[in-house]
Amino acid sequence: MDKFIILQAIIISSLDFVSGDNVLQIQPFVFPSKSIIGKRVTVTCTTTVGEKMVFKWFRNGHVLTKGGNVDIRSYPDLSNLVIDPLTEEDTGNYTCTANARGLTTSYTSPLEVLVPPSWSQIPNDIDALSGDPIALNCLGSGSPKPTITWSRSQGENGEYITLPSSILSSVYPNGSMYLTSVDKEDEGMYKCNVSNGIGPSLTKIVMLRVIGMFLFMKCLTDSDI
Ligand SMILES: *[C@@H]1O[C@H](CO)[C@@H](O)[C@H](O)[C@H]1NC(C)=O
Ligand SMILES: *[C@@H]1O[C@H](CO)[C@@H](O)[C@H](O)[C@H]1NC(C)=O
Ligand SMILES: *[C@@H]1O[C@H](CO)[C@@H](O)[C@H](O)[C@H]1NC(C)=O
Numbered sequence: 001m002d003k004f005i006i007l008q009a010i011i012i013s014s015l016d017f018v019s020g021d022n023v024l025q026i027q028p029f030v031f032p033s034k035s036i037i038g039k040r041v042t043v044t045c046t047t048t049v050g051e052k053m054v055f056k057w058f059r060n061g062h063v064l065t066k067g068g069n070v071d072i073r074s075y076p077d078l079s080n081l082v083i084d085p086l087t088e089e090d091t092g093n094y095t096c097t098a099n100a101r102g103l104t105t106s107y108t109s110p111l112e113v114l115v116p117p118s119w120s121q122i123p124n125d126i127d128a129l130s131g132d133p134i135a136l137n138c139l140g141s142g143s144p145k146p147t148i149t150w151s152r153s154q155g156e157n158g159e160y161i162t163l164p165s166s167i168l169s170s171v172y173p174n175g176s177m178y179l180t181s182v183d184k185e186d187e188g189m190y191k192c193n194v195s196n197g198i199g200p201s202l203t204k205i206v207m208l209r210v211i212g213m214f215l216f217m218k219c220l221t222d223s224d225i
Contacts, residue, residue, distance in 0.1 A: 116199025148175030
C-alpha cells in the first residue's frame with residue numbers, strides 16, 4: 001500500500017514537470033475477458049513517448065518477477081508479461097510501471113481467471129418417510145460463482161422441467177433444496193445443474209423415495225412377526 005502512495009506521489013510530481021503531448025504515458029492494456037484457467041495470456045506494456053525505459057510489473061502491489069508460470073520480456077521500448085498456464089492465484093490487479101530519465105508512470109489492469117465449475121457437494125439419493133423434512137445439498141465452486149438450478153423429471157417421457165415456484169422458494173442461494181414435509185407426490189427424480197458459463201456444466205440426478213406412513217407401519221408389523 002505504502003509503495004502505491006509513494007508511486008502515485010512520484011507520478012503526480014513527474015506530471016508537474018512534463019506536460020502537453022510529451023507526457024510519459026503507458027498505453028492502456030487489458031487482459032482477455034475470457035482468461036480461462038490452464039490457458040496463456042500475454043499483455044504488453046509500452047509508452048507513447050520515451051526511450052531506454054525500465055519496466056516493472058506488480059501484482060496487487062507486490063513486485064512480479066520471472067519464474068514459475070510468469071515470464072517477463074522487457075525491451076527498451078516495451079515489456080511483455082506472459083502468464084502460462086493461468087492458475088486461480090493469478091487473479092488480481094496488474095500494474096506496469098515505466099521509468100525513463102527519472103520520470104515514472106504506471107497503469108493498472110485487472111485479471112480475472114475463469115474456472116469451470118467443480119463439485120463441492122454432490123447430492124445423494126434419499127429415502128424419506130411421509131411428513132419428514134429433507135435436504136438435498138448440491139454445491140459447486142468456480143469463477144464466476146456457479147448458479148445452481150433444480151429440475152424434476154415429469155410426464156411419460158421423463159423430461160426435466162424447472163421446479164414450480166412453490167418448491168423453488170425452498171431452494172437456498174447456496175443450492176441446497178429443503179422440503180419441510182415430503183409426501184408421496186414429491187417422490188421422483190430430481191436433477192441438479194451447476195453451471196457458470198465456463199466449460200461444461202455439472203449435473204447429478206437423484207432419486208427421492210417417499211415411504212407412506214401406512215407402508216411404514218406395515219413394514220414394522222411385518223418385521224415384528
Ligand atoms: C482490484 O482493484 C479493484 C479496484 O480497486 C478492487 O475492487 C478489486 O478487489 C481488486 N482485485 C483484487 C483481486 O485485488
Ligand atoms: C445452505 O444454506 C442454508 C440456509 O442458509 C443452510 O441452512 C444450509 O446449511 C446450507 N447448506 C450447506 C450444504 O451448506
Ligand atoms: C445446465 O444449465 C446450463 C445453464 O442454464 C445449461 O446451458 C445446460 O444445458 C444445463 N445442462 C443440463 C445437462 O441440463
